[in-house]
Amino acid sequence: MNNRQLFLSHLAQTTDFPLLIEIEKAEGVYMYGPDGKKYLDLISGIGVSNVGHRHPKVLAAIQEQLDKYLHLMVYGEYVQSPQVKLAKALTDTLPSQLDNVYLVNSGSEAVEGALKLAKRYTNRREIISCINAYHGSSHGSLSVGGNEIFKRAYRPLLPGIRNIVYGAFHHLDKITNDTAAVIIETIQGEAGIRVACKEYFQALRKRCNETGTLLILDEIQAGFGRTGKFWAFEHFDIEPDILVCAKGMGGGMPIGAFIANKEVMGVFKNNPLLGHITTFGGHPVSAAASLATIQVIQKENLLDQVEEKAALFKKLLVHPIIKGIRNKGLMMAVEFESFGVLKPIIDRAINKGVITDWFLFCDDSMRIAPPLIISHTEIEEACRMILEAIEGV
Numbered sequence: 001m002n003n004r005q006l007f008l009s010h011l012a013q014t015t016d017f018p019l020l021i022e023i024e025k026a027e028g029v030y031m032y033g034p035d036g037k038k039y040l041d042l043i044s045g046i047g048v049s050n051v052g053h054r055h056p057k058v059l060a061a062i063q064e065q066l067d068k069y070l071h072l073m074v075y076g077e078y079v080q081s082p083q084v085k086l087a088k089a090l091t092d093t094l095p096s097q098l099d100n101v102y103l104v105n106s107g108s109e110a111v112e113g114a115l116k117l118a119k120r121y122t123n124r125r126e127i128i129s130c131i132n133a134y135h136g137s138s139h140g141s142l143s144v145g146g147n148e149i150f151k152r153a154y155r156p157l158l159p160g161i162r163n164i165v166y167g168a169f170h171h172l173d174k175i176t177n178d179t180a181a182v183i184i185e186t187i188q189g190e191a192g193i194r195v196a197c198k199e200y201f202q203a204l205r206k207r208c209n210e211t212g213t214l215l216i217l218d219e220i221q222a223g224f225g226r227t228g229k230f231w232a233f234e235h236f237d238i239e240p241d242i243l244v245c246a247k248g249m250g251g252g253m254p255i256g257a258f259i260a261n262k263e264v265m266g267v268f269k270n271n272p273l274l275g276h277i278t279t280f281g282g283h284p285v286s287a288a289a290s291l292a293t294i295q296v297i298q299k300e301n302l303l304d305q306v307e308e309k310a311a312l313f314k315k316l317l318v319h320p321i322i323k324g325i326r327n328k329g330l331m332m333a334v335e336f337e338s339f340g341v342l343k344p345i346i347d348r349a350i351n352k353g354v355i356t357d358w359f360l361f362c363d364d365s366m367r368i369a370p371p372l373i374i375s376h377t378e379i380e381e382a383c384r385m386i387l388e389a390i391e392g393v
Helices: 005-011 056-066 083-090 109-124 139-144 148-154 171-172 197-210 232-236 263-268 282-301 302-316 339-351 376-392
Strands: 025-027 030-032 038-041 098-104 126-131 159-163 179-185 216-219 244-245 256-260 324-328 333-335 357-359 362-368
Touching: 025 362, 038 244, 038 376, 056 282, 083 098, 083 282, 098 109, 098 263, 109 139, 109 179, 109 244, 109 256, 109 263, 159 171, 171 197, 179 197, 197 232, 216 263, 232 263, 282 302, 302 324, 302 376, 324 362, 339 357, 339 362, 339 376
Parallel strands: 126 159, 126 179, 179 216, 216 244
Antiparallel strands: 025 030, 030 038, 098 256, 244 256, 324 333, 333 362, 357 362
């Protein structure tokens, strides 16, 4: 049996129509099939490969750590250099109050930890999240997701979850003294790149302050330079109480984190002790890769290039059937009339050698979230192939 047959026979499937693209190697913004076919990756593995595939400095950090040790002990017991250096590097990018990092394996796990932390610290049980939010697929993270289609088959989920509309000022009065936390994507991702105004976020921050509610910002997709600032909340002049990150954090390795101040995080130490546990959280190889990723973003000045590259996409992707482009930096959605119009374009683009996608809760828009290292020439190449795919369809 070939790899495709083995994939279909023995790997659990998530749809009846997987892409079935076989990749043998990846480097920079490109992936390569066994036959040498080249694919320009415009979605970064869904917001993961912010510094590109197999960045040399990330590979070097991984190799250096491989020569030292792999897993040693469950998280939080041994002093491991990759973990502590990563925690320091993360907090150096953040406001001073966000000084305590809990390392996990993924975005869903980070959300789970953040929800537990908020309930434990406030001694409240109500959580507020947004309609069309996506925070992960585990039971807790699914509970605060905002799309009933994905939730209804798995009920009952967590009780005490209320939904508000992202960006709607008049919904903020739903946040009360009973609310443990509001969890919100700084930029809504799977809703199709929705960006609330600065005034909304400042009003949200003010309402949380008034009610003693913790503000959890989910930057699993938006963090690590994706929007042109290291953290998307920097665009809005606010600070979260708890920050959640993953995806672009690891340079291609699995890792996530939730970050708060030391006082808040301290509630996990007592009553009960070990209030949150992870075996593999902050795996030393992933932590080393993450530290290298931060250094690449900073030393290669990738943040300074985001707006210019996003502007080039918007300049080149012009066609009568493109209704508009929504974006915050290189977190972009190209809108079409419908999924029926978009899907053949995506398929034809893949055949031509450029990988795009749609959004879970917005299937009329094309996802564009390339590695931040993408060059102007590669942007021009990608846009040319997308426009050719549109014409071909």
